[in-house]
Amino acid sequence: MTGLKLVEGYMPIQMLGEMGLQALLFIFIFYLLDKKMGIKVNKLLQATLLFVYSILYFRYRIYPPIPFSVRAIYATMTLIGIFMWVSSTEEAWQDFRRPIIAVADATTGAAKMIRTVVIILLPFLVGFMGYNSMKPNVDEPIELRTVHPAPPASTKVHGKTFVLQTAQSPFRVDNDGKYSDKVQNTYIDGNPWDEKAPPYLQYVREGGQIFFQNCHWCHGDNLNGRGMFAFAFNPIPANFTDPGTIAQLQETFVFWRVAKGGLNLPREGFPWASVMPPWEQHLTTDEIWKVILFEYWHTGYYPRTWD
Amino acid sequence: MAEQINQVSTGKKIGFAVISLIIAAAYFTWLDYSLMNMQGLDYFYLFRK
Amino acid sequence: MAIITKQARKKIWAFLALGMFSGLLLLPLFLSLPTGASGADPVPAASAKAADAKSVEKSRDVWYKTEGPVVGAPAPKTTDGPKDYPRYNFESRVLLWVGLQQHLYYGSFVLAVPIFCMVVEYLGIISKDKALSRKYDQLAYDFVKISLTAYSLTALLGGIVIFTFLTLYPTFFTYLSGIFRPVMATYALLFIAESGTLYIYYYGWDKMREGFLKWVHVSMSVMLNVIGTVLMMLANSWIAFMQSPAGVDADGRYLGNIWHVIHTTLWNPINVHRLLGNMAFGGGVVAAYAAYRFLTSKTDEERAHYDWMGYVAMFIGVCFLIPLPFAGYWLMREVYAYRQQMGITLMGGLLAWLFIIQAVMIGALFLTTNYYLWQGMERMRGAERYQKYIKYMVFVLIACFIVWLTPHTIVMTPAELKAMGGQQHPVLGNYGVMSAKNGAINTIITTTVLSFIMYQRGNKIPTVKWAPLGNSFLFGFFTMAYINIIWLAIYGYYIPANVRVGLSVPQVASTLSCLFIGVTLNALMLKGAKDTGPIAWGQISVRSQYALIMLATSFTWMMGLMGYIRSSVRLFWHVNEIMRDNSPWAFTHTIGFGANMISFNVLFFWMTILFVFWLGSLGAKKAPVTAPSGQKVPIPASSH
Numbered sequence: 001m002t003g004l005k006l007v008e009g010y011m012p013i014q015m016l017g018e019m020g021l022q023a024l025l026f027i028f029i030f031y032l033l034d035k036k037m038g039i040k041v042n043k044l045l046q047a048t049l050l051f052v053y054s055i056l057y058f059r060y061r062i063y064p065p066i067p068f069s070v071r072a073i074y075a076t077m078t079l080i081g082i083f084m085w086v087s088s089t090e091e092a093w094q095d096f097r098r099p100i101i102a103v104a105d106a107t108t109g110a111a112k113m114i115r116t117v118v119i120i121l122l123p124f125l126v127g128f129m130g131y132n133s134m135k136p137n138v139d140e141p142i143e144l145r146t147v148h149p150a151p152p153a154s155t156k157v158h159g160k161t162f163v164l165q166t167a168q169s170p171f172r173v174d175n176d177g178k179y180s181d182k183v184q185n186t187y188i189d190g191n192p193w194d195e196k197a198p199p200y201l202q203y204v205r206e207g208g209q210i211f212f213q214n215c216h217w218c219h220g221d222n223l224n225g226r227g228m229f230a231f232a233f234n235p236i237p238a239n240f241t242d243p244g245t246i247a248q249l250q251e252t253f254v255f256w257r258v259a260k261g262g263l264n265l266p267r268e269g270f271p272w273a274s275v276m277p278p279w280e281q282h283l284t285t286d287e288i289w290k291v292i293l294f295e296y297w298h299t300g301y302y303p304r305t306w307d
Numbered sequence: 308m309a310e311q312i313n314q315v316s317t318g319k320k321i322g323f324a325v326i327s328l329i330i331a332a333a334y335f336t337w338l339d340y341s342l343m344n345m346q347g348l349d350y351f352y353l354f355r356k
Numbered sequence: 357m358a359i360i361t362k363q364a365r366k367k368i369w370a371f372l373a374l375g376m377f378s379g380l381l382l383l384p385l386f387l388s389l390p391t392g393a394s395g396a397d398p399v400p401a402a403s404a405k406a407a408d409a410k411s412v413e414k415s416r417d418v419w420y421k422t423e424g425p426v427v428g429a430p431a432p433k434t435t436d437g438p439k440d441y442p443r444y445n446f447e448s449r450v451l452l453w454v455g456l457q458q459h460l461y462y463g464s465f466v467l468a469v470p471i472f473c474m475v476v477e478y479l480g481i482i483s484k485d486k487a488l489s490r491k492y493d494q495l496a497y498d499f500v501k502i503s504l505t506a507y508s509l510t511a512l513l514g515g516i517v518i519f520t521f522l523t524l525y526p527t528f529f530t531y532l533s534g535i536f537r538p539v540m541a542t543y544a545l546l547f548i549a550e551s552g553t554l555y556i557y558y559y560g561w562d563k564m565r566e567g568f569l570k571w572v573h574v575s576m577s578v579m580l581n582v583i584g585t586v587l588m589m590l591a592n593s594w595i596a597f598m599q600s601p602a603g604v605d606a607d608g609r610y611l612g613n614i615w616h617v618i619h620t621t622l623w624n625p626i627n628v629h630r631l632l633g634n635m636a637f638g639g640g641v642v643a644a645y646a647a648y649r650f651l652t653s654k655t656d657e658e659r660a661h662y663d664w665m666g667y668v669a670m671f672i673g674v675c676f677l678i679p680l681p682f683a684g685y686w687l688m689r690e691v692y693a694y695r696q697q698m699g700i701t702l703m704g705g706l707l708a709w710l711f712i713i714q715a716v717m718i719g720a721l722f723l724t725t726n727y728y729l730w731q732g733m734e735r736m737r738g739a740e741r742y743q744k745y746i747k748y749m750v751f752v753l754i755a756c757f758i759v760w761l762t763p764h765t766i767v768m769t770p771a772e773l774k775a776m777g778g779q780q781h782p783v784l785g786n787y788g789v790m791s792a793k794n795g796a797i798n799t800i801i802t803t804t805v806l807s808f809i810m811y812q813r814g815n816k817i818p819t820v821k822w823a824p825l826g827n828s829f830l831f832g833f834f835t836m837a838y839i840n841i842i843w844l845a846i847y848g849y850y851i852p853a854n855v856r857v858g859l860s861v862p863q864v865a866s867t868l869s870c871l872f873i874g875v876t877l878n879a880l881m882l883k884g885a886k887d888t889g890p891i892a893w894g895q896i897s898v899r900s901q902y903a904l905i906m907l908a909t910s911f912t913w914m915m916g917l918m919g920y921i922r923s924s925v926r927l928f929w930h931v932n933e934i935m936r937d938n939s940p941w942a943f944t945h946t947i948g949f950g951a952n953m954i955s956f957n958v959l960f961f962w963m964t965i966l967f968v969f970w971l972g973s974l975g976a977k978k979a980p981v982t983a984p985s986g987q988k989v990p991i992p993a994s995s996h
Contacts, residue, residue, distance in 0.1 A: 012786040013846065016755055023751045062783055064776045067768035070784060073761050080723065081754035087899055088730050088746045140770040150697045150705035165696050185852070235773060242780040243789055243849060244764060302852030315824040323825050327832025334833075335840040338869065339862040348858040352851050 015062065022057070026050060043096040047082045054078045148249065149266055157259045157280050157288075164252040169289050171203040172251070181305065184297055200293075207294030210287050214279075223298055233275060240299050247301035254292050254303070259285075417611055418934070419602030419621060424611030428534055431608025431935035432527050440527040441939040448524040449941040450953065455520050457916055457957040458964075459513035463591075464630070464915070465965075466510050467584045468638020469503035470554070472496075472672060474577040481570060495665060498972075499642065500558050505968045507554060511547075525939075528930050535603075535610045535617055536594060543590045546583055553580045588634070589627050596623040599926060600694050601934050608934040621694050625687035626922075632680045633918075637911045639673020644908035645969050647901040650894075660894035666904050667732065673911070674725055678801070678871070681718075682864070691925075695932075702925050704764075709947050710921050712763050715793075717914040719757050722800050724907045726753060729804075729811045731900035738888030739814035752803050756796040764788030786849070794860050795845025798867045802837055805871050809878045816885040826881045830874060837870045912961060916954040924950075 030046060033039045058066060058074050066074075086096040106112040154163045174180040175198050183200045190197060192205035212221070218237040220227040225239030238245045246254055262274025279288055296303060343350035413426045434440035441448065473496045480492030521529050533540060557576050564573040601608075603616030610617070646666030653659050692699035701707055730746055733739035762784050768776070786792060809830070818826065844863045848856045926932050928942040936942075945953075 011783040012792070015783055016759070019755055019758075020751070027747060064781065065772070066781065066784060067766050067772040067776065069767040070762060074758055077754050077757050077761065081750050084723065084727055084730075085747050085750045088727075088750070089743050090734055090897060093897075093899075142767055142769055148700070148704050150700040153695070153697055234770060239780055242785060244780050244785050248789065320824060320828060323828035324832055327829040328836060329832075330829075331833045331836035334869075335836050335866060338865055339840065339844065342862040342865055343855075343858050346858045346861060348855050350862075352855050353847070 018061075019057075022053075026053075042099060043086050043092055044099050047086050047096065051075075051078060051082055148253070151253050151256050152266060155256045155259065157255075158285050160285065162252065162255065164250070164256060167252045167255070169251050169255075169293060170286070171200070171207075171289050171293050173200060175199065181302075184302065188297070188300060203290050204294050204297045207287075207290035207292070208298070210283065210291045211294050214282070215291065218276075223295060235273060237276070240295050240301075243301070246295060246299065246303070249304055251292060251296070251303035254295075255288060258288050258292065415605035415607075415609060415611060417603060417613075417616060418606055419600070420616050422611075422613075422616075424605075424613055426605065426609045427612040428604070428608075428610025429531075431604075431931065432531055434527050434936070434938045436938055436940055441525065443524060447941050448939065452517070452520050452524060453920075453953060454957060454960070455513065455517040457919065458961060459510065459517050460919065461912065461915070461957075461961045461965075462506050462510040462513055463588075464634035464637050465641055466503050466507045467588055468634040469499050469506075469642070470557075470577060470580045470584060471635055472638060472642065472669070473499045473503075474574065474581055475672065476668070477574055477577060481574065491664075495668065497561055498665070500554075500561075502642075502645065502968060502972045504554070504558055505971050506965075507551070509964070509968070511551075525930075528935065531608070531935065532594065532597075532931075535597075538614055539590055539593060539618065543587065546587050546590070550580065550583045550587060553583060585631065588630060589623075590618075592626050592630060593618040593620070593623055595923070596620045596626050598929075598931050599922070601931050604934060606934075608931065622687070622690055625683070625690045629680070629683040629687050632676050632683050633915065635676040636673050636680060637915055639669050639671075639676065640908035640911035641965065642669035643673060643904045645669075645972075647904040647908075648966070648969060649973070650901050651898065656894055663735075663893045663896050666901065670725070670728060670904060670907065673907070677721065681797075698925055698932075701927070702921065706927075706944060707921050707925060708765070710917060710950070712761070713947075713951070714914060714917055714921075715761055717910050717917065718797075719760060719800075720910045721907060721914075722804055723753060723757070724903045724910065726804055726807045728900050728903045728907070729807045731897050731903065732811055733814045734897060735892045735895040736815035736889065737892075738817070739810075742810045742814065745810070749803055749807065753800060756799045756803075759787045759792050759796040760800070762787035791845050791848030791856060791859070794848075794863050795841055798841045798863050799838065801867050802834070802841065802870050805867075805874055806834060809874055812875075812878055813882065815888045815891060816882050817888060818881040818885045820881055820883060820885075823881055826877060830877060833873060834870060837866050840866050909958065909962070912958045913954060916957050917951075920950055920954060 030041055033041055055071075055075055055078075058071050085092075087093045102108075103111050103114050103118070106115045151164050153165070154161050156162075168179050170179075172179060172181070172183060174183050177199065187198065187201050187204075190201045192201045192208065194201070197205070211219075216223075216227055217229050218227040218233070219225055219240065220230065220237075223240040225237045225242075227237065230236045240246050257276075259278065259280040261276040261278035263278055265274065283291070340350045349355065414423050415426050416423060432440075444451075476492050476499065477496040480489045480496065483489040483492060553576060557573070557580055560573065560576075564570055597603075597617060597620055600620045600622040602620040603613055603618075604610055643666045646662045646669055650659055650662040650666060653662060688699065688703070691702065703711060726749070730743075733742060765788075766781065766784065820826070841863055844859045844866075848859050851859075924944055926937075927944065928937050929935065930937045
């Protein structure tokens with residue numbers, strides 16, 4: 001399994017590609033067995049094999065391991081797909097049903113034996129499931145945590161009110177000092193240490209300094225949420241390089257979250273599983289805006305806009 | 308059965324398919340470009356950068 | 357000569373009816389024109405005069421920002437107690453929930469079925485085939501017969517809802533009815549008009565069977581639908597007002613302009629969404645009815661008839677299902693534009709989990725549709741040549757659904773969280789965002805279109821000269837469409853968010869191109885095609901009928917779910933930001949409780965509608981069998 005590496009950055013499409021290749025291989029193998037070698041494999045057996053294989057694939061192939069809830073979704077989808085496939089034509093459906101009907105009818109000795117065993121085992125299975133669901137569980141309970149809680153319409157930081165829908169970063173500006181959503185794109189490869197750097201890059205540099213003085217202990221020097229204290233927390237701090245964090249959010253949303261920290265999350269943010277300090281107590285408004293400017297510039301993501 | 312009604316050689320079929328693919332590719336590129344343009348966005352954003 | 361003029365006249369009438377039908381669909385647009393509706397004028401004028409007598413106090417509209425004379429009382433500030441919230445020993449909100457949901461199910465059913473009736477009756481008139489024409493007519497009649505019982509049930513449930521509302525939330529009800537007084541009166545009058553038209557339409561069916569009278573009859577169905585749509589839009593104005601109030605000032609005082617109160621920002625998106633949703637739902641229920649009759653029928657003729665009916669109903673339902681997501685997208689955009697936090701509460705916050713359940717339901721709908729089409733190929737001789745492709749299509753659908761259903765925020769135990777090393781999974785995290793989801797759902801819809809094209813060709817072999825070219829073109833077009841959709845999905849990861857959101861438009865356009873170009877081209881190719889045998893109606897598998905029932909149940913469940921989401925996004929407000937809900941039930945229910953309630957409502961609805969179906973079948977036994985002799989059932993002209 002480790003021989004076939006998942007390539008960073010291409011993993012999602014790689015997984016889909018692998019799934020496709022395996023499906024083709026599966027079809028090809030049974031085509032060969034049937035048409036070239038004359039071995040007709042029963043549909044029920046094929047379906048069972050495919051299902052077991054898919055479970056193993058999702059369990060062991062993908063790393064880091066997929067949580068159970070998602071694997072359950074995948075297994076259910078696979079099962080539905082298999083059912084649709086075996087029952088798509090009357091011929092396949094009859095082939096699929098044959099062994100089941102044969103066991104139920106039990107006309108031969110072997111079938112009779114299987115039926116008896118199944119009838120004996122079935123109550124045990126139900127009993128086992130009952131036992132499993134009644135058994136006291138010592139694991140921590142699952143939390144449905146809202147990662148990005150709904151923000152308020154406006155927020156008050158250092159006595160100034162910011163309307164989240166309309167506020168803009170005062171430092172995302174072009175060389176004339178006017179707000180510009182193109183400036184990050186222009187200077188994405190610029191050098192912030194250049195003495196003659198445009199104002200935007202100067203702000204990025206200042207933001208970077210603030211980041212490395214205050215934030216990188218937890219959010220990491222690569223902004224990937226793996227700072228030196230990160231693993232003391234559960235859940236670990238936000239990973240800004242992930243397309244699901246700052247890339248999904250408005251700049252003002254990030255501003256609000258940084259300013260208010262984990263302590264001042266709104267009611268919907270329950271269970272408030274964040275220990276980020278309310279940075280408004282430690283940084284000025286300008287410093288918060290600059291840090292955010294740096295985070296977007298460094299990761300190369302753009303803040304979300306609504307139009 | 309289709310072959311009995313319309314006898315077309317495999318080579319010709321491949322030719323048709325290639326032409327169709329090219330037309331379709333052109334159509335979808337135009338579609339992507341013009342619809343992005345209508346929204347005031349640049350479809351070839353990544354390549355122009 | 358006489359024949360020609362008769363045909364010409366028929367055509368004129370056909371165009372008129374078509375014009376009326378499209379006019380009906382455009383009605384929401386006309387009504388949205390931002391002029392003071394003439395019908396609404398007298399009321400504000402009169403009340404303005406009354407206000408002039410006292411010194412006029414002016415105030416600002418919360419949404420339109422216009423000045424207006426204060427006419428109404430401010431929104432009452434309620435307190436928890438028997439005065440504002442009298443109660444039984446039970447949660448008042450849940451009682452109202454059940455009542456409203458049942459009323460809505462029946463309401464949308466009786467609104468949708470006349471629309472079908474109209475379409476099917478019209479198809480019957482323009483159809484050249486006499487037997488087919490009679491068959492369509494009979495089908496339309498069957499539809500309206502079912503809806504008649506449902507109609508009285510709707511009125512009954514409406515009464516129950518009003519009484520429940522009045523007794524459990526008297527203060528809130530008084531406030532709302534104070535503002536909507538003229539609308540409620542109009543509503544009641546329209547309801548009477550609707551009943552009258554419906555009865556004439558139903559009981560006059562036989563009297564108005566031939567010639568010009570038949571056209572009068574069809575026009576009556578158009579009128580019925582116009583009234584029904586206006587009724588629905590008026591009812592929508594109440595819920596739209598509760599969600600995005602306008603026409604009142606910040607204290608909730610009515611400012612004398614009833615049009616502002618009706619025409620709130622979310623009113624039209626809700627109108628369009630509900631209209632389309634009703635029709636998809638109605639198609640589902642009728643299909644389920646047909647499936648039920650198919651499964652219980654004893655003869656081959658009956659089976660053939662109900663197989664055909666189920667197919668037609670499913671077809672209409674799915675036709676309206678396809679534009680539904682776009683209407684939903686519009687509604688969502690308007691919600692975001694109205695209040696961003698409301699949008700985030702829906703899509704990323706408190707209610708986001710319900711949207712994942714919605715995704716599951718959408719998945720079920722499309723899978724079932726595909727499955728039904730594949731099963732339908734079983735009853736066509738010659739369709740075997742397409743059956744070998746089914747397994748590949750199953751794979752594409754399932755792979756897309758795996759992407760579609762991967763949640764953005766994953767449910768996991770803390771142990772799993774540690775093993776994964778963070779909230780975000782490097783593989784699955786990428787499936788959780790919009791780019792991947794759009795790609796997946798568009799691929800699914802395109803595959804459904806492909807299934808439909810295969811189904812259409814099932815028993816036909818194209819004979820037109822350019823068939824090989826056409827086939828190659830279809831192949832090339834679909835291949836490139838798939839590539840384009842997937843490419844746009846991947847491309848979305850590499851460009852900024854504001855450019856990325858724009859990508860969904862060409863993606864959807866690719867899917868729609870496939871739908872329109874693919875289906876049209878295919879239909880052209882099948883002109884004069886060689887038949888490999890008629891469709892053997894009735895020889896479809898039993899599984900397909902269960903698929904239809906599943907389709908209908910999914911529609912019902914999804915409707916309950918989306919209604920719950922839309923209603924609960926107001927959180928602790930009766931009227932958003934105007935009137936606070938101070939009852940003990942202002943909290944948002946857990947997902948599990950909500951899901952159980954929806955399931956209960958669905959179950960209850962299906963139990964009662966089975967009763968309605970049964971009533972319908974009682975009537976059918978008395979009537980003489982007018983169905984055409986069933987050796988060979990004709991094929992619907994629209995799809996073959």
